[in-house]
Amino acid sequence: MDFRFTEDDHTFRTHARTWLDTHLAETPAPTPRAWERELGQEGWIGLGWPEDGGAGYGNRTATLTQQVVWAEEYARSTAPTRMGHIGENLLAPTLITYGTEEQRRRHLPPVARGETLWCQGYSEPGAGSDLAGIRTTATPDGTGAYAVTGQKIWTSLAGDADWCFVLARTEPGSTRHHGLSFLLVEMDQPGRIEVRPIRQMTGTSEFNEVFFDGARAAEVVGGEGNGWAVAMGLLALERGVSTLAQQIGFAQELDQVVAAAKESGAAEDPVVRARLVRQWAELVTMRRHALRTLGTTGDPGAPSVAKLLWGGWHQRLGELAVQVRGPAGAVGPRPWGPEHPYELDAAQHLFLFSRADTIYGGSDEIQRNIIAERVLGLPREPR
Known part of the structure; x- marks a missing residue:
């Protein structure tokens, strides 16, 4: 596709940058929920949603290039990490594609206003990348709804979410x-849903276990028994404009690693210097790939290629972030003990957290299988 920014796009960029700078200066450390509502009040949530005949869902409409502009400007700013990503970029496009108009009218406006947060109930113990092995069940409860029972794991932001979209088995056997x-x-179903944070080796707890014990689910998206098609459609939507914003963050991290290499003298080592240049070249390649595939639909390999590219790249960057600092890379930012708990600095956090990049969101092995079977037409692996 011809991906060049127009004069209108540059005007839109100036407006977005000015708004972000102004509002972040007025409220330098807003709470995550308050910030979502502030974004929603100005229509910055759901830029890519359709107008639906002019009515819309409370969002601001924008062209594809303007969506990229907003994502880039947000990533470049010091704005807080978004809590509404799952509702805006996963749930909403799925409802727009597979849901009923009643479902869209009920759920999209609260997301657009920044009032409702969502989480994703996919992975389970024993059914992570192999999602088809899930065992969570949903049985009719006699009221036209379902009673959901089972366990989900690695559920991002479940402790803050108001709603969860859950893939469950509705056909016995x-x-x-x-x-x-x-x-x-x-x-919000006390006694029927329990959320347990999972403490990671970084010390943070973004992920959670979620236990459902007869939790009520009154809505099905895409019709009963069609969950696999809906779930796979959602995963294809996951790697769109947000991928380009992610790459802006990657570029900022790479700049920090290069600066650390210069400060420590590691940049004088030709091997380290070559690795830094390779990281830069691969990041440029990832951006070109993302732009080339942004306007395409129906390509089952594009999301998998993107995930393979950035997962390994980010993991290697984490290794470099610690390596270029030498022995100092293994030491915390301050003395630690009972009165001073050990803390990770940014480079150490990057190294530890990025170990999971080739696993979550679909492991590298699964992505290679998708490319082999669905794109190249190779025979399936024997089970």
Whole structure:
């Protein structure tokens, strides 16, 4: 596609940058929920959603290039990490594609206003990358709804979410991709839903275990038994404009690693210097790939290629971030003990967290299988 920014795009960029600078200066450390509402009040949530005949869902419409502009400017600013990503970029496009108009009217406006947060109930113990092996069940409860029972794991932001979209087995005795449904579950159900934070080696707890014990789900997206198609459609939507914003963050991290290499003298080592140049060249390649595939649809390999590219790249950057600092890379930013708990600096956090990059969101092995089987037409692996 011809991906050049127009004069209108440059005007839009100036407006977005000015708004971000002004509002972040007025409220330098807003709470995550307050910041979501502030974005929603100005229509910055859901830029890519359709107008729906002019009515819209409370969002600001924008062209594809303007969506990229906003994502880039947001990533370049010092704005807080978004808590509404899952609702805006995963749930909303899925409802727009597979949901009913009633579902869209109920759920999209609160997301656009920054009032409702969502989490994703996909992975389970024993069914992570192999999502077709899920065992969570949903049975009719006699009221036209379902009673959901089972366990989900690695559920980002579950402790803050108001709703969860859950992939569950609605057909008793079904296996693999069959008999699954995509359900919408309200999280405020005491005694029926329990969220347990998972403490990671970085010391943070973005991920959670979620236990459902007869939790009520009154809505199915895409029809009963069609959950696999809806779930796979959602995963394809996951790697779009947000990928370009992610790459802006990667570029900022790379700049910090280069600066650390210069400060420590590691940049004088030709091997280290070559690795830094390679990281830069690969990042440029990833951006070109993202731009080339941004306007395409129906290509099952594009999301998998993107995930393979950035997962390994970011992991190697984390290794470099610690390596270029030499022995200092293994030492915390301050003395530690009972009165001073050990803390990770940015480079150490990058190194530890990026170890998971080739696993979460679909492991590298799964992505290679998708490319081999669905794009290249190679025979499936024997089970």
